[in-house]
Amino acid sequence: MRSVHLENSYVGITPTIRESGSSVRGRSRISKVGNKKLRDLVFLVAFSAYKYNRGCKALYDRIVAKGKRAKLA
Incomplete structure (x- = not known):
């Protein structure tokens, strides 16, 4: 494991x-x-999920509303 x-x-x-x-x-x-390429890919996937997935957008909005920075959320 x-x-x-x-x-x-x-x-x-x-x-x-x-x-x-x-x-x-x-x-x-x-x-x-x-691995920089893998890290960039994870960022792009997360950004795409925030943009097109309602559940991810709701989570992002909730985290930002609590005071976290947008890039950190």
Whole structure:
């Protein structure tokens, strides 16, 4: 059984926290270490689902209404 973390690492969407010692600088970001083509494909599929799927659009609108940024949603 594969770990979800390994799959996320391969795509390059694992969160990365920038810190040095005890200080934390800014927000966490995705690592972008993995497969760029696969990451771009996941983005395009999600964007298409938001545009053409009512359920995905409703979920996106609910997440944005709670205060998340549009790209993060």
